[in-house]
Amino acid sequence: MSGLGDSGADVSWVDWLAEQAASREAAGLTRRLRPRALDDATIDLAGNDYLGLARDPRVTRAAADAALAWGAGAGASRLVTGTLELHATLERELAAHLGQPAALVLSTGYHANLALVTALVDRDCHVVSDAHVHASLIDAVRLSRAGVTVVPHNAVEAVEDALAAGGGERTLVLVESIYSVLGDAAPLVELAEVCERHGALLVVDEAHGVGVHGPGLVASLGLAGLPHVVVTATLSKALGSQGGAVLGAPALIEHLVNRARPFIFDTGLAPAAAAGALAALRVLRAEPELAARVRTRGLDLAAALGVEPSEGAVLSVPMPSPREALAAQASALDAGVRVGCFRPPSVPDGVSRLRITVSAGVPEDAWARAVATLVDVVKEHR
Numbered sequence: 001m002s003g004l005g006d007s008g009a010d011v012s013w014v015d016w017l018a019e020q021a022a023s024r025e026a027a028g029l030t031r032r033l034r035p036r037a038l039d040d041a042t043i044d045l046a047g048n049d050y051l052g053l054a055r056d057p058r059v060t061r062a063a064a065d066a067a068l069a070w071g072a073g074a075g076a077s078r079l080v081t082g083t084l085e086l087h088a089t090l091e092r093e094l095a096a097h098l099g100q101p102a103a104l105v106l107s108t109g110y111h112a113n114l115a116l117v118t119a120l121v122d123r124d125c126h127v128v129s130d131a132h133v134h135a136s137l138i139d140a141v142r143l144s145r146a147g148v149t150v151v152p153h154n155a156v157e158a159v160e161d162a163l164a165a166g167g168g169e170r171t172l173v174l175v176e177s178i179y180s181v182l183g184d185a186a187p188l189v190e191l192a193e194v195c196e197r198h199g200a201l202l203v204v205d206e207a208h209g210v211g212v213h214g215p216g217l218v219a220s221l222g223l224a225g226l227p228h229v230v231v232t233a234t235l236s237k238a239l240g241s242q243g244g245a246v247l248g249a250p251a252l253i254e255h256l257v258n259r260a261r262p263f264i265f266d267t268g269l270a271p272a273a274a275a276g277a278l279a280a281l282r283v284l285r286a287e288p289e290l291a292a293r294v295r296t297r298g299l300d301l302a303a304a305l306g307v308e309p310s311e312g313a314v315l316s317v318p319m320p321s322p323r324e325a326l327a328a329q330a331s332a333l334d335a336g337v338r339v340g341c342f343r344p345p346s347v348p349d350g351v352s353r354l355r356i357t358v359s360a361g362v363p364e365d366a367w368a369r370a371v372a373t374l375v376d377v378v379k380e381h382r
Contacts, residue, residue: 028323028343044359045358048237049357051238051290051359052359054361055240056280059241059276063241063273064272066276075268077268078263078264079257086271086278087268093281094233097215098210098233098247099215099218100248101249102247104245105235105245105274106246107269108242109207109232109234111262111266113134113137113205114136115246115261116256116260117137118144120201124169125144125146125147125172127146127147127173128148129141130151130153130175130186131150132153132176132182134205137174137203153179156190156191156194171198171199173200173201176204177204177205177206178312181316182310183309183316185217186217188217192223196226203232206232207232208314210233212291213291218231231246232245232246233247235280238291239276240276242273242276291360294358294360298312298358301356301358302315305317305375313358316354317353317382318353319351319352324352324381325341325343326341326343328354328377329354331381332377340354340356341354342355
């Protein structure tokens with residue numbers, strides 16, 4: 001058996017990996033893991049804790065109590081013994097909050113998208129996908145082996161043309177309610193009308209909409225519960241926990257339970273994560289001012305930095321190059337503010353950006369310091 005260093009091959013795996021690493025480094029695209037310390041005092045504007053609920057005492061207490069009561073893990077897949085009362089309660093309350101008939105909770109938002117798409121379509125089906133959808137939806141289409149038409153971003157007419165040109169196959173249209181890189185919203189009302197005319201199913205990833213816009217844009221626009229609109233969501237952003245969900249008709253959920261491999265063969269969501277998400281859901285229902293604070297801060301920060309405001313909680317600031325984006329990120333960190341960085345291939349248009357998460361959980365004085373720091377950093381590097 002050949003090893004990584006086997007010289008019998010034209011190019012050894014060791015050499016190939018070294019070439020890949022050198023190519024990434026030369027392009028300024030190397031990514032590294034940087035563990036966060038427990039006592040890190042940096043102002044965190046890089047994560048996805050939009051409402052500041054990940055460390056809310058009500059949420060952490062619920063997660064800790066669930067771990068003590070149920071154990072560290074669910075113990076099995078949901079179809080064996082891994083479905084807990086916690087999961088059922090979370091699914092009921094998620095569905096009620098988002099205005100949907102039913103919900104199914106999975107271990108990640110990534111799995112939710114994989115499960116939905118791969119269980120609904122196959123090589124005899126057609127998928128129409130917005131050019132800016134998340135990697136989980138792209139991977140789901142590839143695994144499904146369905147034919148795919150990628151349409152320009154937010155182009156309703158292109159979606160209609162693709163559906164009109166179809167041959168009567170079962171068809172999914174894949175979009176996000178709010179796109180994280182550009183921060184723009186999808187024209188959901190128009191897309192829902194187009195899908196209804198052509199008998200297509202509209203799949204809306206609400207990862208960046210739920211919580212920031214209350215129950216999400218699908219519900220806010222009066223589209224929740226329509227038989228041709230299905231929602232996926234994550235529990236790891238506004239809800240500050242971990243996991244994902246698919247929401248729609250009971251018949252759809254029953255189909256996923258029986259056919260979705262990423263659900264069937266995966267261990268159930270851990271009790272602490274399920275209880276934490278449930279507690280966070282109850283907090284955001286009771287305190288809508290958290291979402292309002294995110295939106296107000298986002299508008300103020302966009303104005304201070306001279307960029308377009310975002311419909312979501314993530315503000316992106318275009319930078320001249322990947323290296324300048326990294327340099328700006330490092331400067332902000334040196335000043336005590338952690339921000340993210342969008343670089344190819346993570347950006348759909350190839351433009352490197354600072355990724356700034358607007359969080360309701362940052363205290364007012366820390367938020368003011370962070371804004372001042374970012375204004376200085378962006379002025380220096382852009």
